[in-house]
Amino acid sequence: MARGLNEFKYMTFDVVGTLIDFEGGITACLAEIAAEAGVSIDGEEALALYRQARYMPDANLFPDDLARVYMVIAPRLGLPAEEKYGARLRDSASGWQGFSDSRAALADLAKSHKLIAMTNARRWALDHFERQLGSPFFVTFTADDTGTEKPDPAFFHKVFDFVASRGDSKGDILHVAQSQYHDIGISRALGMTNCWIERRHAQKGYGGTIKPKHFTVPDYHFTSMADFAAAVRESLKERT
Structure with a gap:
């Protein structure tokens, strides 16, 4: 059974496709x-x-x-x-624009969690995306920083090392993303708890994202960032 949404210190986010359209x-x-x-x-x-x-x-x-x-x-x-x-x-x-619910949802989530960007985009592009999103991130990791791209486990291990430097572990992280190929499958393989934001729920196929060899059932599943943020708020109320 998935852990409660109120049990995580960090939320790691795919950016392109999850937050940016x-x-x-x-x-x-x-x-x-x-x-x-x-x-x-x-x-x-x-x-x-x-x-x-x-x-x-x-x-x-x-x-x-x-x-x-x-x-x-x-x-x-x-x-x-x-x-x-x-x-x-x-x-x-x-x-490129953020999805209509991205900025508000991130601002809400940043009140209770440390948000970490994990993007295959280069730093110059993330600089633009961050402004679109209201600069909500505690720290950011790009392909320029990691020297690789998701789904390479090495990208994730860079983030694990950062969290470990703060005395925490990957168990303190909820990974949030729309890409089954780049994020959901590999985060499961690495033992993370994950949340799938199914942006294309009303459309057929995988659009601009590569189709995974195997579909991974996520720990959490929402079709929008707004619904995800609302669920986190409810979970936090239950804790208090």
Whole structure:
């Protein structure tokens, strides 16, 4: 049985996809380029092509890799295969929006827990995302800091080492994320308690996120950050 939501000191968060709407950001930018070129695109098709290109062996760190990804998917979408548009897709990350419930939920959760960001995005992108989210994090870890990307266990062990330096352990952490592939499966394998925020609950498929080989049943499951934060509030009331 999962532990109570009031029993954790820390909450670690995936950022891109859980808190920041990267799918909306990518498809919006591609739609703008398409409109300028006089064509139209299907958003879900674009995300499927993005997903395939993103996980090629020659992929770079995110979101820098979007410049390369664009050149791969543009011909398939009927878009102009020009590097300036790849750079535009990459740079669009600085304007991606948080989900409508992210900022308020994080502000609420930060009152009772230490929030830790764990993102495969590079530091320059997280700087923009943090401003979008109201700078709620106690500490942040990016691919630049860890030298690797989730689901590599080494990323998680960097966070475990930080928590240990404060006299705590991974048992004091609740890991919160939307990606089964990058977060939920590996957090379970590492013995963490996890919470799945199923952002695509009303949509079919995995969108821009790679499909996991095996689905992992999470310890907690919500379809929004608002519902998750509300459950945490109720749990804290029960403790008092």
